[in-house]
Amino acid sequence: MSVDVPATSSPSSPPSDRPRPVSIVPPGATIGILGGGQLGRMTALAARHMGYRVATLDPVPDAPCAQVADHRFTAHLDDAIAARRLAAVCDVVTYEFENVAAPVAAALEEAALVRPSSRVLAVSQDRVREKETFAALGLPVAPFRPVTSWPELEASVGVVGYPCLLKTATGGYDGKGQRWLHGPDDLSTAWEWATSHGSGCGDRGKGESARRFILEARVPFVRELSVIVARNPQGETAVYPVAENIHRRGILHVSIVPARVSAGVASRAQEFAVRLAHGLDAVGVLGLELFLTGDEVLYVNEFAPRPHNSGHYTIEACVTSQFQQHVRTVCGLPVGSTALLRPAVMVNLLGQHMSRMQASLGRLLRVEGVHLHVYGKSEARRDRKMGHVTIIAESVEEALEGAQQVWDLVRAPDDPPHVA
Numbered sequence: 009m010s011v012d013v014p015a016t017s018s019p020s021s022p023p024s025d026r027p028r029p030v031s032i033v034p035p036g037a038t039i040g041i042l043g044g045g046q047l048g049r050m051t052a053l054a055a056r057h058m059g060y061r062v063a064t065l066d067p068v069p070d071a072p073c074a075q076v077a078d079h080r081f082t083a084h085l086d087d088a089i090a091a092r093r094l095a096a097v098c099d100v101v102t103y104e105f106e107n108v109a110a111p112v113a114a115a116l117e118e119a120a121l122v123r124p125s126s127r128v129l130a131v132s133q134d135r136v137r138e139k140e141t142f143a144a145l146g147l148p149v150a151p152f153r154p155v156t157s158w159p160e161l162e163a164s165v166g167v168v169g170y171p172c173l174l175k176t177a178t179g180g181y182d183g184k185g186q187r188w189l190h191g192p193d194d195l196s197t198a199w200e201w202a203t204s205h206g207s208g209c210g211d212r213g214k215g216e217s218a219r220r221f222i223l224e225a226r227v228p229f230v231r232e233l234s235v236i237v238a239r240n241p242q243g244e245t246a247v248y249p250v251a252e253n254i255h256r257r258g259i260l261h262v263s264i265v266p267a268r269v270s271a272g273v274a275s276r277a278q279e280f281a282v283r284l285a286h287g288l289d290a291v292g293v294l295g296l297e298l299f300l301t302g303d304e305v306l307y308v309n310e311f312a313p314r315p316h317n318s319g320h321y322t323i324e325a326c327v328t329s330q331f332q333q334h335v336r337t338v339c340g341l342p343v344g345s346t347a348l349l350r351p352a353v354m355v356n357l358l359g360q361h362m363s364r365m366q367a368s369l370g371r372l373l374r375v376e377g378v379h380l381h382v383y384g385k386s387e388a389r390r391d392r393k394m395g396h397v398t399i400i401a402e403s404v405e406e407a408l409e410g411a412q413q414v415w416d417l418v419r420a421p422d423d424p425p426h427v428a
């Protein structure tokens with residue numbers, strides 16, 4: 009069920025955008041979600057609120073998204089035949105992770121409306137292409153060089169300088185698949201690492217393995233930031249407040265919103281996200297990650313063409329959640345307001361936090377402004393994202409106090425005592 013209507017122009021459309029027919033997918037239709045994790049689950053819940061039906065594909069029959077979907081397909085995520093079966097029952101297909109194999113993306117696009125497009129996926133799957141795209145759009149990036157061989161590594165270090173970071177071009181996620189080089193003594197060990205372990209960092213990371221790398225100069229950042237932006241097929245955009253993110257062991261730990269940065273920094277970060285969404289002709293929600301240095305210089309690091317962990321706060325703290333926004337935009341509907349209702353702090357709950365969370369539920373749920381989300385994963389493995397907590401309050405300081413109370417209840421023995 010989808011209807012073609014001429015697009016209307018909007019104030020946020022770039023001037024070059026000409027009206028073109030756009031497929032609108034109305035409530036009652038079926039949205040397909042490739043991947044069954046928590047991002048799919050929260051997207052599915054938002055879709056069901058709006059009267060859509062949801063079909064999902066994941067290798068695990070009881071995956072978080074499958075638990076709340078109308079139709080479940082159980083197959084590996086790179087099974088093109090299964091993807092085609094999913095597409096056959098859907099009016100539009102989206103995904104909750106970016107490393108959709110190219111043949112699967114092609115199979116989906118042959119059989120259904122797919123948003124965002126495989127072109128956007130392809131940029132996000134490869135760090136070299138991603139950084140080149142940022143640079144072409146005039147977004148500030150740390151000096152970088154693609155590396156595929158030892159001579160290229162030696163030459164690139166000469167250009168980029170020390171300290172620098174060698175990352176797999178594809179396959180890395182949550183800080184995996186990267187190696188620091190502090191000086192010439194690290195060169196040969198970094199290359200040994202690259203040639204032995206440097207590729208294939210899991211099936212949810214940036215694409216499939218290949219001996220391709222990117223060497224990046226170190227950004228001496230004081231804050232890590234992110235911005236969620238939504239764009240519909242008509243070219244209308246909506247950008248969220250900037251989040252300040254704290255990672256532990258390469259995994260997002262806390263998001264603080266609004267980020268404690270100047271208004272100028274926040275609006276520049278938002279403008280970069282909007283420019284990227286237009287530049288990619290992206291449809292759906294995307295999350296852009298940035299670094300901020302002590303002298304207020306911003307660098308764009310990477311993006312994900314889907315709802316983002318650092319945007320979970322939008323469920324309670326914004327007029328329109330990132331998940332509802334994803335549904336609206338992939339269905340060709342108007343974007344919703346991104347206004348912040350209350351400051352918020354989000355804390356991720358990992359496998360090692362779950363037993364203490366369960367044991368302290370009575371106290372946890374009495375923390376002022378707390379909202380608990382649990383994703384329904386059966387096995388609470390260490391560092392696995394199992395749920396999150398969002399605390400909304402009158403100020404960031406109060407929200408941080410609530411987050412500290414939650415953290416005191418759930419933190420594992422080897423976690424630091426301070427939440428942020």
Ligand code: AMP
Binds near residue numbers: 173183184228255309
């Ligand atoms: P990424 O996989 O690109 O998100 O990187 C994971 C983490 O490594 C980031 O959250 C940063 O803490 C750090 N990092 C990545 N790239 C750089 C860089 N160019 N300079 C400094 N730190 C970096």
